[in-house]
Structure formats: C-alpha cells, structure tokens
Amino acid sequence: MTPSPAPPPALPPEAAQAHALIDLDAVRESVATLVRRAGPAATMAVVKADGYGHGMVPCARAALEAGASWLGVTVIEEALALRAAGIDAPVLAWLIAPGAPLAAAIAAGVDLAAGSPATLAALAAASGETGRPARVHLTLDTGLGREGASRSDWPALCEAAAKLAADGRLEVVGIWSHFAFADAPGHPTVQAQISRFSEGCELAAGYGLRPVLRHLANSAATLLEPRAHFDLVRPGIAVYGLSPGPALGTPAELGLRPAMSLRGRLTLVKRVPPGSGVSYAHRYTTDRETTLGLVPLGYADGIPRAATNTAEVLVAGARRRIAGTVCMDQFVVDLGDDHASLGDEVVLFGPGDRGEPTAQDWADALGTINYEIVARIGPRIPRVYLGETAAP
Numbered sequence: 001m002t003p004s005p006a007p008p009p010a011l012p013p014e015a016a017q018a019h020a021l022i023d024l025d026a027v028r029e030s031v032a033t034l035v036r037r038a039g040p041a042a043t044m045a046v047v048k049a050d051g052y053g054h055g056m057v058p059c060a061r062a063a064l065e066a067g068a069s070w071l072g073v074t075v076i077e078e079a080l081a082l083r084a085a086g087i088d089a090p091v092l093a094w095l096i097a098p099g100a101p102l103a104a105a106i107a108a109g110v111d112l113a114a115g116s117p118a119t120l121a122a123l124a125a126a127s128g129e130t131g132r133p134a135r136v137h138l139t140l141d142t143g144l145g146r147e148g149a150s151r152s153d154w155p156a157l158c159e160a161a162a163k164l165a166a167d168g169r170l171e172v173v174g175i176w177s178h179f180a181f182a183d184a185p186g187h188p189t190v191q192a193q194i195s196r197f198s199e200g201c202e203l204a205a206g207y208g209l210r211p212v213l214r215h216l217a218n219s220a221a222t223l224l225e226p227r228a229h230f231d232l233v234r235p236g237i238a239v240y241g242l243s244p245g246p247a248l249g250t251p252a253e254l255g256l257r258p259a260m261s262l263r264g265r266l267t268l269v270k271r272v273p274p275g276s277g278v279s280y281a282h283r284y285t286t287d288r289e290t291t292l293g294l295v296p297l298g299y300a301d302g303i304p305r306a307a308t309n310t311a312e313v314l315v316a317g318a319r320r321r322i323a324g325t326v327c328m329d330q331f332v333v334d335l336g337d338d339h340a341s342l343g344d345e346v347v348l349f350g351p352g353d354r355g356e357p358t359a360q361d362w363a364d365a366l367g368t369i370n371y372e373i374v375a376r377i378g379p380r381i382p383r384v385y386l387g388e389t390a391a392p
C-alpha cells in the first residue's frame with residue numbers, strides 16, 4: 001500500500017489568493033538526479049523565463065544547493081537579475097540581440113554565446129569598453145536550424161574568434177549546440193548531431209581553440225543520452241521536476257518530482273436550474289439542477305482559453321472539467337450535487353499524488369507540452385515557496 005500523501009502544507013497569508021506553490025525541495029531532488037546522471041560532466045541549471053514560470057532566483061539557489069554549478073538563461077537581463085540577487089555562480093546567456101547590454105554583462109562576469117562574426121565583433125567592442133575580455137561560448141548549429149553558425153560558416157567563425165582571442169579581446173571558453181529531437185528516443189538526428197558537434201570541436205582545435213566547456217545536452221539528453229554529456233549539461237524542464245517528453249517516462253520513473261502546484265479557492269458557489277448557460281457565449285449549459293463554482297484564474301494568468309470545456313481541475317474531492325469559456329480572470333466548474341463551500345481549494349495541476357491533474361495532463365488535453373503550461377503562468381499569480389533557505 002502506498003502511504004497517503006501528506007496534507008497540504010500550512011501557507012502564508014498571501015496564499016489565500018490563487019497562487020503557484022513551488023516546492024524547492026522537489027527542485028533540489030530533481031537537480032540531484034540530474035547531477036548524478038550527468039556523471040563527471042558539470043550541470044548548468046537552465047532558469048530562463050523566470051525559471052520556466054517557477055521563479056528564477058529561488059529556483060536558481062535551490063539548484064546550486066543541490067549540486068548544479070552553472071546557471072543558464074536566454075537574455076542578458078535575466079543574467080543581470082541573478083547577479084543583482086547576489087548569485088555569483090557562473091552564468092551563460094545565449095540570446096544576444098542587437099543593442100543588448102554587452103558591457104554590463106561582461107562587467108558582471110556573465111558568459112555570452114556567439115554564433116556569428118557580427119556578435120563576436122560586438123563582444124570584442126564591449127570588451128574594449130570594460131577593459132576585460134568577454135568569456136565566449138561559440139554556437140554551432142548541428143541540426144536544430146535555430147541559433148548558431150551553420151556547418152559551412154563554422155570555420156570562418158572559428159577563425160574570427162581565434163584572431164580576437166589572440167588579440168586578448170575575448171576568451172573562448174566554450175563550444176555548444178542544441179538538439180532538435182532529444183525528446184524522441186533513438187531519433188537518427190540525435191547521433192548525427194553528436195557527431196557533427198564532435199567534428200565542430202575538432203575543427204575549432206585546428207584554429208587553436210580548445211575550450212574546456214563543450215555542451216550539447218538538454219534535459220532529455222542529460223537523462224538518457226550519456227554520449228551527449230561532454231563537459232557540461234544544460235537541463236531545464238527536468239530541474240522543475242517535469243518529464244521532457246511523455247515518451248521518455250513519468251517524472252517518478254526519471255527520478256524527478258514536479259515542483260509547481262497551481263491552486264485557487266472557490267470565490268462563489270451557487271445553485272442553478274437545468275438549462276442554465278454558463279460563461280461567455282454559453283459554451284456550456286447545465287443539463288440538470290446543479291451547483292456551479294467560480295475559480296479566480298483566467299487567461300490573463302496563463303490559463304489557456306483553449307482549456308474551455310476541456311481541461312480538468314481537482315475541487316471538492318473530485319476532478320471536474322472546466323465548464324464553459326475560460327475568461328480573462330476566472331472560469332466555472334460544475335460541481336453537480338457534491339458539497340462545496342466558498343473558499344474550498346481548487347487544484348489546477350500539481351505533482352498528481354493527491355488526485356489532481358498534472359501539467360502533463362493539461363498539456364495532453366490542450367495539444368501542447370508541459371513546458372508551455374508552466375512557463376505561461378502570469379505575474380499576477382504569487383509564487384509561494386516551500387523549503388526556501390535564507391538568502392546568503
């Protein structure tokens with residue numbers, strides 16, 4: 001018999017309103033799994049996009065406590081926010097837009113990616129401003145077809161980088177790439193990308209570039225593709241305890257524990273007659289006398305409007321489908337004849353161990369991925385942390 005799950009923890013007063021409960025011990029447990037799987041390779045916890053909606057700084061601290069030694073973000077502003085919070089671990093930002101605050105990043109000791117000679121030139125210029133060489137990770141497109149130099153542009157990028165490095169204007173510390181199909185086990189592009197990556201590193205060595213950090217693996221490859229580990233792995237979604245793909249296994253099978261529970265409370269409970277239209281455009285009509293409950297979360301909070309009549313929530317002891325149109329700030333559930341009261345807890349998704357849907361259930365219902373379900377939760381929803389340690 002499995003032990004019954006612990007009761008929901010006592011929450012601070014701000015949790016009275018709808019909130020995302022973030023279990024930092026779950027983050028630590030999942031990161032510990034990733035660090036173990038990475039073996040001798042170091043682990044960069046990817047905390048972009050406000051930690052996939054979980055809160056960047058608390059999750060970054062928890063990941064570092066659990067053995068991650070690097071943090072990965074998309075834009076420089078995210079890296080500077082980590083520094084402003086007092087986090088001095090190595091950080092890489094990989095999306096360098098024209099006009100980005102490069103000098104501030106270099107001064108703050110943030111590593112930066114470059115996949116074109118134009119970005120290298122901008123980094124070299126910013127290095128000149130700060131009097132400190134930029135630490136650069138060269139980006140090779142091994143087949144994703146997104147950022148980085150294509151195979152044909154790679155020699156020119158290496159040559160330009162080697163020249164700027166020789167002039168002391170930057171330091172090439174890494175070479176990296178990103179997978180297209182890591183969530184599809186055995187997909188032929190995975191091995192092809194690993195081979196192209198190794199070839200790209202050898203070619204760079206021919207230009208005198210021997211960076212100590214070669215990195216390629218996202219969550220899926222960290223967990224399941226040791227040949228892709230190289231010197232450093234870059235897991236994101238798994239840091240937050242979610243499976244990088246339903247085909248790869250459940251969080252429990254992968255040694256992960258989902259960190260986010262999205263919860264609210266019924267703000268109204270009312271009895272209505274049969275044939276009552278519910279919410280905008282009456283996309284739901286009651287087929288009997290029933291009780292409706294109002295939930296104070298809507299599409300402005302990141303609840304997809306496509307969840308109308310589709311996704312399920314746990315309330316008053318059972319899972320119930322959303323009844324009618326998801327509005328900007330609220331939606332309705334049909335509670336039938338079950339007992340429910342004002343203030344009763346509604347769990348939209350969580351780890352699933354109390355019968356609530358998971359982020360993966362929402363993704364399956366909506367034809368998307370769990371990443372999108374958690375990352376889109378909006379800023380109006382307070383993040384309430386469990387297991388937070390004091391800031392240093």
Ligand SMILES: *Cc1c(COP(=O)(O)O)cnc(C)c1O
Nearest residue numbers: 046178218219220234235236237
């Ligand atoms: C988002 C991202 C990751 C993390 O990917 P997951 O699938 O969430 O593990 C790693 N590297 C890069 C470049 C990314 O953009």
